[in-house]
Amino acid sequence: MPIRYKCRHCETEIGQLPFDHIDDQFLQKHELTQEDQHIYIKNGAEGDYTVQCICEECQESLQKFPNYYALKKWIQ
Numbered sequence: 030m031p032i033r034y035k036c037r038h039c040e041t042e043i044g045q046l047p048f049d050h051i052d053d054q055f056l057q058k059h060e061l062t063q064e065d066q067h068i069y070i071k072n073g074a075e076g077d078y079t080v081q082c083i084c085e086e087c088q089e090s091l092q093k094f095p096n097y098y099a100l101k102k103w104i105q
């Protein structure tokens with residue numbers, strides 16, 4: 030199962046990686062803790078994974094308007 034990367038702000042699919050499971054190495058690579066795993070990685074119905082990250086466009090917006098980052102609505 031590929032792991033899908035989706036922007037958590039605009040839902041754009043950023044890409045896919047051919048990982049078949051999430052292990053410690055994967056978490057380290059993404060600097061995620063076990064706790065983050067539950068927040069950012071969603072298990073799909075077919076045993077697939079979606080990692081919620083941020084696309085370049087939203088990253089730029091956040092840099093331009095850092096105040097948005099404080100808004101929970103924006104982060105959802």
Ligand SMILES: [Zn+2]
Nearest residue numbers: 036039084087
């Ligand atoms: Zn985005």
